[in-house]
Amino acid sequence: MRGNPLGRIAFYALLAVLFVYTVFPFYWAINTSLMSGTELFEPRPFPPDPAWGNYVAIFREQPFGRQILNSVFVAVAVVLLALALAVLAAYALGRVSFRGRRLLLFTVLGVSMFPQIAVLSGMFELIRALGLYNNLLSLVLSYMIFTVPFTVWVLTTFVRELPKELEEAAIVDGATPFVVVTRVFLPLMGPALVTTGLLAFIAAWNEFLFALTFTLSSEQRTVPVAIGLISGASAYELPWANIMAASVVVTVPLIVLVLIFQRRIVSGLTAGAVKG
Amino acid sequence: MAEAHQSELTRQRVRNAWLFLAPMIVVLVAVAGWPLARTIVLSFTDANLAQLGQQSFVGPLNYAFLLTDPDWWRSVWNTVFFTVVSVSLETILGLLIALALNAHFRGRGWLRAAILIPWAIPTVVSAQMWRWMFNDVYGVVNEVMLAVGLAAEPWAWLADPQLSMAAVIAVDVWKTTPFMALLILAGLQMLPQDCYENAKIDGVHPVTVFFRVTLPLLKPALLVAIIFRTLDALRIFDLIYVMQGNKLDTMTMSIYARQHLVDFQDVGYGSAAATLVFMIIAVFTVVYLYLGGFAREERA
Numbered sequence: 001m002r003g004n005p006l007g008r009i010a011f012y013a014l015l016a017v018l019f020v021y022t023v024f025p026f027y028w029a030i031n032t033s034l035m036s037g038t039e040l041f042e043p044r045p046f047p048p049d050p051a052w053g054n055y056v057a058i059f060r061e062q063p064f065g066r067q068i069l070n071s072v073f074v075a076v077a078v079v080l081l082a083l084a085l086a087v088l089a090a091y092a093l094g095r096v097s098f099r100g101r102r103l104l105l106f107t108v109l110g111v112s113m114f115p116q117i118a119v120l121s122g123m124f125e126l127i128r129a130l131g132l133y134n135n136l137l138s139l140v141l142s143y144m145i146f147t148v149p150f151t152v153w154v155l156t157t158f159v160r161e162l163p164k165e166l167e168e169a170a171i172v173d174g175a176t177p178f179v180v181v182t183r184v185f186l187p188l189m190g191p192a193l194v195t196t197g198l199l200a201f202i203a204a205w206n207e208f209l210f211a212l213t214f215t216l217s218s219e220q221r222t223v224p225v226a227i228g229l230i231s232g233a234s235a236y237e238l239p240w241a242n243i244m245a246a247s248v249v250v251t252v253p254l255i256v257l258v259l260i261f262q263r264r265i266v267s268g269l270t271a272g273a274v275k276g
Numbered sequence: 277m278a279e280a281h282q283s284e285l286t287r288q289r290v291r292n293a294w295l296f297l298a299p300m301i302v303v304l305v306a307v308a309g310w311p312l313a314r315t316i317v318l319s320f321t322d323a324n325l326a327q328l329g330q331q332s333f334v335g336p337l338n339y340a341f342l343l344t345d346p347d348w349w350r351s352v353w354n355t356v357f358f359t360v361v362s363v364s365l366e367t368i369l370g371l372l373i374a375l376a377l378n379a380h381f382r383g384r385g386w387l388r389a390a391i392l393i394p395w396a397i398p399t400v401v402s403a404q405m406w407r408w409m410f411n412d413v414y415g416v417v418n419e420v421m422l423a424v425g426l427a428a429e430p431w432a433w434l435a436d437p438q439l440s441m442a443a444v445i446a447v448d449v450w451k452t453t454p455f456m457a458l459l460i461l462a463g464l465q466m467l468p469q470d471c472y473e474n475a476k477i478d479g480v481h482p483v484t485v486f487f488r489v490t491l492p493l494l495k496p497a498l499l500v501a502i503i504f505r506t507l508d509a510l511r512i513f514d515l516i517y518v519m520q521g522n523k524l525d526t527m528t529m530s531i532y533a534r535q536h537l538v539d540f541q542d543v544g545y546g547s548a549a550a551t552l553v554f555m556i557i558a559v560f561t562v563v564y565l566y567l568g569g570f571a572r573e574e575r576a
Contacts, residue, residue, distance in 0.1 A: 011379075012381075018387065018390075021450070022454070023390050025402070025450070028405070028416055029408075043419045085299050085300045085303060088296040088300070089297050092292075092293035092296040092297045093293075093297070096290060096292075111308045113557060114554070115530065115553050115557050117529075117530040117553055118550050118551065118553055119311035119312050119315060120534065120537060120546075121318050121546060122311030122312060122313065122314030122315040122547075123311040126311055128328060152300060177292040177295075177296070181296070208513070208517075208518075213534075213538060223398075224398055224400040224401075225400075227398075227401060228514075240414075247404055251396070251398065254398070255393055255396050257396075258396040262388070266461075
């Protein structure tokens with residue numbers, strides 16, 4: 001920054017405010033999660049006597065470990081399935097010109113805008129009919145609605161940019177389309193797969209409405225529902241320290257992932273300009 | 277001869293393309309098309325969650341009830357109010373943050389990483405974090421306001437009808453402004469630099485440069501970001517549901533529909549509400565595709 005020193009100080013002050021604004025709430029969650037008993041009721045910038053008790057409690061008092069595994073299972077399955085479908089579709093949509101391609105692309109984009117509530121009763125009926133109610137597979141199935149359109153859209157834009165000569169050489173050599181996709185395109189799509197896979201993972205990890213509706217027992221719940229529904233002896237005494245401990249546990253891995261892949265995430269978000 | 281061969285190759289290519297698209301199409305029909313169609317059908321029935329499958333056709337009765345229910349209109353108004361205020365704030369703040377991040381200064385990488393944190397935190401978690409911070413007795417927000425002298429007594433952030441809407445908007449702004457800022461920043465970094473060099477040589481004031489050069493050039497990127505955020509805000513459920521439950525003061529269209537569907541087990545009526553939510557968002561989506569399609573055409 002150039003300009004007068006006063007302006008510079010103001011600019012840096014603004015940046016400092018911005019930094020505190022974005023980071024403070026999570027800091028406060030960590031701070032709260034390390035307090036015990038009545039320390040909670042006197043807000044202090046540091047835990048006076050940091051204790052891990054709340055972290056132990058969440059794993060002991062409810063099947064939180066199981067719920068984390070549920071979330072991991074659902075998110076990983078959703079990412080793998082969505083990427084497999086999207087790689088094939090992206091090749092067709094990005095490299096082959098056929099009638100109806102534009103319409104199909106826009107339909108896919110349109111589906112990504114679907115309000116989840118609009119399919120809730122139809123989806124519930126379907127899941128009941130398939131016998132998947134209160135089963136994690138119901139979530140794997142229903143999460144396709146927001147992960148598939150997004151991954152298809154982003155991978156299509158990526159595949160379209162790749163040079164034409166690549167597949168021409170392979171086709172001349174007599175490779176089948178499936179071989180072209182798996183041997184020529186897939187290796188080049190590595191970075192794009194990591195980005196879209198990560199964004200799809202985050203979306204599946206955070207989903208709340210379907211998980212709230214399609215699962216019932218606490219053994220089948222995913223982490224967002226578990227945290228959203230933690231309740232105390234009465235509505236007036238929520239176990240805040242426990243809630244914050246659980247929140248920190250499920251958020252730290254995400255923050256680490258996002259910070260490691262931050263450049264890719266930003267480019268993935270802007271490539272698709274699809275919701276994050 | 278060569279041409280016939282060429283077109284046979286092309287035809288085969290197109291056939292293969294449809295083969296590759298088939299799994300995706302099947303899945304999208306199964307998880308989006310079919311459930312949506314069923315929701316619309318159910319909205320004309322008296323379906324009940326406990327006896328799903330034994331419903332009978334009731335015509336547009338559910339819609340008639342819906343359109344005369346003041347609670348529905350309250351939740352429509354809440355959703356629109358929430359959307360307009362939060363998206364406006366997010367756009368302005370996002371633009372400011374993007375401009376700041378576009379400047380060169382020490383620690384820029386740190387700040388960019390920091391603003392990703394709210395985005396990375398699951399919505400349910402941020403709802404709980406802020407619910408605790410907004411707690412009327414033990415919350416840090418009231419504590420700070422009392423200490424600084426902004427408030428004479430603690431505010432009931434989550435109980436007071438007006439304040440609770442302000443509180444959920446504040447949390448949404450905190451959570452999604454980073455996304456907005458990053459989209460706008462990407463737009464800023466793609467702007468042609470020569471306009472700025474010329475303006476600099478001519479000695480034009482930076483504020484004038486912003487309104488005359490930056491903003492018009494940024495308009496397409498800004499528009500896309502605003503439309504995405506608007507569509508997202510119109511269907512909001514989780515943040516408000518976790519912070520406020522089914523309270524009427526902050527009830528949105530999605531919360532209203534879910535309450536009738538699940539809590540009251542009235543699948544027919546809830547489906548009617550869900551269908552209306554879909555219609556409202558579909559209109560916006562069509563507008564978006566129309567605008568987006570044109571923008572892409574121009575670039576090509």
